[in-house]
Amino acid sequence: MMIGNGKTQAPLAVMTQGLVKRYGDFTAVDGLDLQVPQGGVYGLLGPNGAGKSTTMKLLLGLTSATSGRMWMLGQELGRKQRLAPGRVGSMIEGPSFYPGLSGLDNCRMVADYLGLQSSAAPRVLAKVGLSGHEGKKASDYSLGMKQRLGIAMALISRPELLLLDEPTNGLDAEAVVEVRQMIVDLARREGVTVIISSHILSEIERMAPAVGIIAGGRLLYQGSLENLREAGYIDLRVSDPRAAAALLEHSGVGYRLTAQAGLLQIPELPDQTVAGLVSQMVSQGLQVYRVASERKSLEEAFLELVESPSAQEEPSGRGGAR
Numbered sequence: 001m002m003i004g005n006g007k008t009q010a011p012l013a014v015m016t017q018g019l020v021k022r023y024g025d026f027t028a029v030d031g032l033d034l035q036v037p038q039g040g041v042y043g044l045l046g047p048n049g050a051g052k053s054t055t056m057k058l059l060l061g062l063t064s065a066t067s068g069r070m071w072m073l074g075q076e077l078g079r080k081q082r083l084a085p086g087r088v089g090s091m092i093e094g095p096s097f098y099p100g101l102s103g104l105d106n107c108r109m110v111a112d113y114l115g116l117q118s119s120a121a122p123r124v125l126a127k128v129g130l131s132g133h134e135g136k137k138a139s140d141y142s143l144g145m146k147q148r149l150g151i152a153m154a155l156i157s158r159p160e161l162l163l164l165d166e167p168t169n170g171l172d173a174e175a176v177v178e179v180r181q182m183i184v185d186l187a188r189r190e191g192v193t194v195i196i197s198s199h200i201l202s203e204i205e206r207m208a209p210a211v212g213i214i215a216g217g218r219l220l221y222q223g224s225l226e227n228l229r230e231a232g233y234i235d236l237r238v239s240d241p242r243a244a245a246a247l248l249e250h251s252g253v254g255y256r257l258t259a260q261a262g263l264l265q266i267p268e269l270p271d272q273t274v275a276g277l278v279s280q281m282v283s284q285g286l287q288v289y290r291v292a293s294e295r296k297s298l299e300e301a302f303l304e305l306v307e308s309p310s311a312q313e314e315p316s317g318r319g320g321a322r
Contacts, residue, residue, distance in 0.1 A: 012071070013038040013161055013193040014059065019068035021054055021217075028054040030217035032068070036195060036210070041187045043208030044197040047306055051217035052197040053093055056163050059195075060090055073160055086114050086157030092165045095150020099139035103130055103149050106138055110153045120156055128152045128182060144175030148182070155186070162186070162194045168203055180207055201302050215306040229301050232268040237290035244281055251277065268293065 014036035021029040029051045036042045044052050057063045059072060061082050070077045073087060097106045107121035125134055128148040133141070138149060147167055154162060167183065168176045184207055187194045198204050204211055205225055213221040213228075221228055238244045241262050248255045248266065256265045269277075278288050296304070 011038040012036060013073060014042075014195065015071045016059075017069045019055070019058060019070060020066045021051075021058055021063065022066045028217050029058065029065075032214070032217070032219050033222075034212055034219065035222060036193065036212075038193055039187070039191060040210070041184065041194045041196060041208040043204035043211040044195060044214065045201065045204045045211050045302075046197075046199060046214040048199050050199070050214045050306075052199075052214065053165050054217075055214070056090070056092055056165055056195070056197060059163065060088065060092070062092070086116075087159055088161045088163065089154030089157060089159035090163040090165075091147075091150040091154050091167060092163070094165075094169075095146050095153070097138045097146070097149055097153065099137065101138060102135050103138055103141065103145075103152070104134035106149060107152055107156055110156045114157050116157060120158075124152045124155050125149075127155065127186075129178070142175070144171050144178060147171065147175070147179055151179075151182070155192075158190075159192065162192050164194065164196045166197055166199070168198070168200075176203070183207060201299060205298065213302070213305060220305050225298060228305070229296055229298055232293060232295040233265045234268060234274065235290065235292045235294055236264045236266060236288065237262050238264065238281060239287035239289070243284065244286055247280055247284065247286075248277070251280075253277065262289070265294075 012035055014034055016032050016034045019029055019032040019034070020027065032051075032055060034055075044055065046052055054063065058065050059070060059077075061077070064079060072083055075081070075083060077083070098109070101109070103125060104121055107124060108118040111118050111120050122134060125131060128151050130145065130148055130152065133145065138146065141149060151162075151164065151167065154164075164183065168179050171179060180203065183194055183196060186192050196204070196207060209224060211222070211225055212219055236244065239262065241257060241264055244264055245255055245257060248264070253266055253269070258265060266277075274291065278291060281288055
């Protein structure tokens with residue numbers, strides 16, 4: 001599986017086409033087309049209830065899709081087609097372990113289930129920073145240590161793909177930093193592809209160069225977070241916005257009339273081009289009160305996308321400035 005962009009192509013670890021999951025009249029996942037690059041961290045970002053956990057369960061075969069197709073690690077998945085055990089590790093909706101067993105015994109149990117040598121358990125516990133705590137009961141672990149144990153159990157088979165559902169949820173600030181760095185290091189040093197879900201933009205921003213943003217079960221954006229932000233726009237406050245819009249239309253400049261009286265928005269343009277437009281407006285008797293370059297913050301762009309995905313104002317004029 002490859003995804004192309006111009007002359008370059010990158011292999012995909014996960015791809016879905018039109019993935020749908022319905023529970024009665026409720027659609028939890030609605031036509032999802034994911035493209036997860038191989039290697040590194042991919043962030044599945046969206047508010048609570050967006051469909052992130054359901055998407056991960058679909059990929060893992062923990063629930064069946066209503067329709068659509070899925071590929072993981074080059075293999076198409078279905079009701080009767082699953083990946084060999086151990087190729088994918090996961091921690092969904094919090095870590096699962098036996099609280100009465102030690103961290104070491106929990107990992108040994110998973111190794112035994114997968115037919116692996118139990119000697120892998122100390123190695124993987126060391127990898128997630130639990131050396132020295134192997135003999136302690138899991139029930140006595142701190143919340144951050146429990147998250148690390150859950151990730152260790154997911155890593156016991158040395159998977160090619162790791163799915164982590166809200167792994168920093170509920171942790172204190174220090175534990176968040178530790179778990180976050182551990183995930184980034186796993187992807188960088190071990191070559192594991194990690195899909196991590198979160199409703200916290202700042203967490204995904206620090207870990208994942210590629211993201212898929214979902215809300216209401218729909219994929220609203222896929223790509224880098226930096227590209228989510230607009231390149232920028234210029235606010236023009238003028239005495240007669242309709243006359244100014246006609247001039248922009250004649251000049252082939254895209255614009256948007258806003259709800260705010262007298263305000264138009266045009267794309268970021270070279271200074272000389274903007275100066276020429278202002279001169280034309282003034283020569284036609286228009287008063288130009290303000291010319292200001294603006295750019296949305298990443299948080300503003302994200303919130304606008306997930307809070308009103310179907311209420312985005314369409315641009316007017318040619319060029320489609322936003």
